[in-house]
Amino acid sequence: MTTAMCPGSFDPPTNGHIDLVERARAVFDRVIVAVIDNPSKRHMFTAAERADLFRVVFGDTVEVTTFSGLLVDHAREKGVDVIVKGIRTTADHEYETQMAHMNRHLSGIETMFLPTSPDVSFISSSLVKEVARLGGSITGLVPQAVELALKEKLQ
Numbered sequence: 380m381t382t383a384m385c386p387g388s389f390d391p392p393t394n395g396h397i398d399l400v401e402r403a404r405a406v407f408d409r410v411i412v413a414v415i416d417n418p419s420k421r422h423m424f425t426a427a428e429r430a431d432l433f434r435v436v437f438g439d440t441v442e443v444t445t446f447s448g449l450l451v452d453h454a455r456e457k458g459v460d461v462i463v464k465g466i467r468t469t470a471d472h473e474y475e476t477q478m479a480h481m482n483r484h485l486s487g488i489e490t491m492f493l494p495t496s497p498d499v500s501f502i503s504s505s506l507v508k509e510v511a512r513l514g515g516s517i518t519g520l521v522p523q524a525v526e527l528a529l530k531e532k533l534q
């Protein structure tokens with residue numbers, strides 16, 4: 380059995396993240412979404428809220444965890460074989476490659492990249508928040524539960 384972990388900030392989860400997790404599910408036996416809990420970063424949603432948003436979308440079909448500290452420590456605890464990351468742009472590739480090498484150096488765990496599906500490759504959590512803050516429509520960019528949660532946060 381091969382276990383994959385999809386880690387990230389996910390503040391908030393977007394349709395790009397959902398696409399990545401769904402595609403990882405099609406390839407690996409077990410997929411864990413790992414939401415970073417980093418109190419030193421100012422997130423709009425708490426780690427528990429971000430994890431719950433994934434649970435609303437995936438129900439019991441995907442395991443969702445939160446972690447702080449090193450990703451590879453959490454991955455080892457969970458028996459992860461491979462880290463899966465989505466790549467949208469060359470900038471993502473550069474950044475993710477560096478992290479992938481560091482994570483392999485630290486733990487031996489490999490990272491696999493999936494190119495983000497073209498129809499969602501322009502979506503980022505930060506742009507979604509900006510559009511929502513400025514009153515634009517985020518329909519189709521995030522799951523409905525996230526759209527509602529964002530509206531609530533911005534009230």
Ligand code: PNS
Pocket residue numbers: 386387388389415448449450451477478479481482
């Ligand atoms: O969604 P993001 O912001 O690209 O996710 C980045 C994340 C959370 C996967 C990365 O920052 C991370 O793994 N942080 C945990 C700390 C760590 O392990 N640092 C060394 C990574 S090389």
